[in-house]
Amino acid sequence: MAAKIKIASDWLAGCAGCHMSFLDIDERIVNLIEKADLTATPITDLKHPSPEGVDVGILEGAVNNSTTEHVARQMRERSRILIALGDCAVFGGIVTMRNFVHTDDALRRAYIETESTVNGRIPRHEDLAVMQNARAIDQVVPVDIYIPGCPPSADAIYYVLSELLAGRMPVLQGKFLDWH
């Protein structure tokens, strides 16, 4: 039996919605794991793709600070094929709304002014990630396959993975592309 294809995934500045959509492939996940191993993913709760590398790396979310940038770079280094999953990963998405206000204003709003916050304060510590402008993954590392959508449909995600497992490079068109 041929070695199984290794898949890893992670999320950056995202909402986990794309991973939810991934799980929405439902029973088709059985077809996938017949041919592939889901290694380090938020679903398996295993952190970091193996240093030996994986065949397919999947990233959800935008790059928005030093930590997410590091995660993106590590996934790129350890993946043969890198997939940007969802609008935040592909374009920057909702996360880029923060680019339109000053960082300090965004932090004050989030940690102090939100209606549910009492005596809030902005966390500041040298160990914390350094904020950056939110941007698409391919503005940080090269991406091989894009699956846009907010979130992309389970069908689109399954299509891409099953094409890859069949040894073909997927081309998203029609309903797989227009997720509205």
Place this chain on the structure above:
Amino acid sequence: MAVVNVIINGQKVQAQSGQTVLQAAKAAGIDIPTLCHHPALKPESICRMCVVEVERQRVLQPACTFPVAEGMVIHTESEKVVAARKMVLHLLFSQRLHYCMYCTESGSADDAECELQRLAYRYGLDSWKLAPNTLKRWPVDASHAYFIMDHNRCIMCRRCVRACNEIVANHTLSISGRGARTMIIADDDVPFGESSCVSCGTCLQVCPTGALIDRRSAYMGHGAAMERTKTTCMACAVGCGIKAVTRSNILHRVEGDWDAANGGLLCVDGRFEAVEARSQRVTLPLLRQNGSLVETTWDEALAVVANRMRAAKTVAGLVSPRTTTESLTSFKRFFSDVLKSKQLALFGAAVPPLDIGAFASLKELPLSDCVVIVGGNPLYEQKVLAYLTRRAVDHGASLIIVNNSPTDLDRQARLTLRFDELVQVQSVVEAAERPVVLYAPGLSADVYTMLRAWPSKVHFMPLVKGTNAVAAARLNLLSKPVHGEVLYVLAADDLPQGQELPKASFTIVQAAYHSQWTEQADVVLPAQVWTEKNGHIVNVEDRELPVVACTQPPAGVPADDVAFGILTIEMGKPQPAEASMTVTR
């Protein structure tokens, strides 16, 4: 016109000489994508989305402006063309910050939604080849009361600028700067809300992206969830064709109907103000008891009204022009035939004589070479007529204003005269080819007599005040003082603008909204608002136009004329066949 034979995508097409490649292709059912092009605007080949390959031409040509010629061989979706269109899209997306996920225009199911996004899907863009500069931000101008200009989403197609110039002839919007620094500006680069903008909203309607968005309807639902109802604006007597955009029984937006006589053009009253609730709604009949209005049933309210009418020596009736011809007819029949009252009149309206000459149409007004405005102030009262007049002036028409006081169009006028100088105009209209005269109510009889004597090629448009006042005038419902022991006021969704109701010992007000009129009433009956009505109105062209309901009235609020049918029965008279509807309770 000469026939030109061309071949488009291998298909033999017979085009007309003078047609563009886009027009010829469209007539042959071949779809060429466009972005800066809009059917209501002159093509300017700005965006290059419509490029096609024309054999023996050195480079790709924009279909929207390239004229067909005999023997031309055109390819609209060749590899080269598709590659160029993809490049155009990548360039457009890279220029500013087009983040679809939080744009109200995102979604490709609806014509009004983002055309840029739809084309990106059509050409299979799954990502941006050229990343936008995330450090750069373009301004968002939220200074305008009715819409927002988000420069981040602007693609510089200039549809808004062209609409402001060509359709509205207001010339507020223009372009500043060059290249990547090009900006859409209002006037001399002032905030939109402080500019000479007349809030007609035509720019919103032509914007292909989310750059110009309507404050009220933004983020109120996906385009696919919105319903559109073709109907007629009831804001004034011009009777513009509109599409009412509704979702879940709520009117969210009004769009101009491109196919109607107004050609998509609307004014602030029709597009923006018409969407707002004008006051608190009357939903149940109210009866005055011990000095205050108390909710009651239709049965009781109408029984009280019928008793009072039976007992009264005279019953006077006032009707607002903001109702359908059908309701005006019922009103007239009830007062004339059932009550035998002569005390019935129209209020809040003014209609000049309608027998001056042939009626002018909205379509011919902007094409006129000589527009004469006798009295009135259309830029204030019949705004769309003023825009159409200014469009005619832009095309070289001479505008003559005859008025003893200044009007808002004086600046565009070639000649301003006093009423006693009207005689001078006759030779001018006689020399013109397509003269149109707009004339106001309330002028002296001499003025109307003089206008009647003008040659038959002169077409006339009455500057009627009051939505359906022309139909009322045809029914001989005129503005005049009325007196009666009992007063019945069909106010519809009208609101008092300074008009006091005549004194009566018992007053019934049928109104959609609470106002000082309902405050002084003894009985208040609910009425429908314009979005709930079905029927017709007659506009300033003397044309009957359909009014189609786009929202449902609150339970128990019947059409404006239903009460008359029931009152007729209550009064012990035979009921007219047309009014056999019952009131929903």
